[in-house]
Amino acid sequence: MTDFTLQQIVYALVLGARWTVLLSLAAFFFGGILGLVLMLGTISRRRLVRLPALGFIWLVQATPLLMQLFLIFFGPALLGKDIPAWTAACIALTLWSSAYLAEIWRGCVLAVQSGQTEAALCLGMLRRQALRHVVFPQAIRMALPPTAGFFVQIVKSTALTSIVGFTELMKTGNILSNVTLDPFVVYGLVALIYFCLCYPLSLASRKMETVFDVTR
Numbered sequence: 001m002t003d004f005t006l007q008q009i010v011y012a013l014v015l016g017a018r019w020t021v022l023l024s025l026a027a028f029f030f031g032g033i034l035g036l037v038l039m040l041g042t043i044s045r046r047r048l049v050r051l052p053a054l055g056f057i058w059l060v061q062a063t064p065l066l067m068q069l070f071l072i073f074f075g076p077a078l079l080g081k082d083i084p085a086w087t088a089a090c091i092a093l094t095l096w097s098s099a100y101l102a103e104i105w106r107g108c109v110l111a112v113q114s115g116q117t118e119a120a121l122c123l124g125m126l127r128r129q130a131l132r133h134v135v136f137p138q139a140i141r142m143a144l145p146p147t148a149g150f151f152v153q154i155v156k157s158t159a160l161t162s163i164v165g166f167t168e169l170m171k172t173g174n175i176l177s178n179v180t181l182d183p184f185v186v187y188g189l190v191a192l193i194y195f196c197l198c199y200p201l202s203l204a205s206r207k208m209e210t211v212f213d214v215t216r
Contacts, residue, residue, distance in 0.1 A: 004180050010189060016172030017193050023168060024155045026090050031097030031154075038102035043109060053102070060099035066160050068092045073164040089161035089168075097154055104150060108143040109135055148205040152198045159194075169193060 004012075041053030060068070073088035112135045120130035162171035173190040177183040 004176070006185075009176055009180070009186060012176060013169060013172055013186075013189055013193055016167060016169040017197070019167065020155065020158045020169040021197070023086075023089055023093065023158050023161065023166070024151070027093035027097050027154050027158075028151055030090070030094040031101055034094065034098035035101030035105065038098060039105040039109070042102060042106050057099045057102055060096055061103075065092065065096050065157060066163065068096060069160060069164050085161070085164050085166040088164055089158070089166045093154065093157065093161070096157070097150070100150060100153075101147065104146050105139065105143050108139040108146075111142055112138045145205050145209040148201055148208060152201045152205070155197055155201070156194065 038053045038057060041049050042057070044050045044053075069088065069092045072092045073083060073085065076083045109131075120134045125133070158168050159170040161168060162174060165171070167175075169190060173186050177186040180186060
């Protein structure tokens, strides 16, 4: 047992929260890129493109994130190659977030009335032009609120990466709790920091639901 002042505990947790934020941003950025590719694949008319994209999404959504973390972190060890905890956490969260972002965005694209696409085709546009100039601008308006809301889920899901040894906010809290033997204070502060990270994002998501309300 070691005596820590409240200021020292808060400082250590803030340092851990820094890695939580960085991991969340990395997963959201790379997951967004992969999710966009998957979304385009799911709306493709070519089965060789559509089916693998849908299969990947179904596989990721049908398996727990914790299991995906274990496979990515411990799997290469079976081949004699160690993978850093940061890399494993980033890959797992990227794949996980890409599957859900692709489904969110696909739903927004399909929510655009088909008559608008048909009207664009009647005006002589190619299908890709109709998607680019007619469908996607409206889909983006609908996609912003749920995308911001899902970013909150990414931030909270980073807590699972502590299982594979990545020292983010939750892992830092576990270490401090074991050292100080004061879990109530430590985990109370961890919860407070998560709240400070996620609540503004939730408010932003609700605000965008009003600003980008396509039903008005």
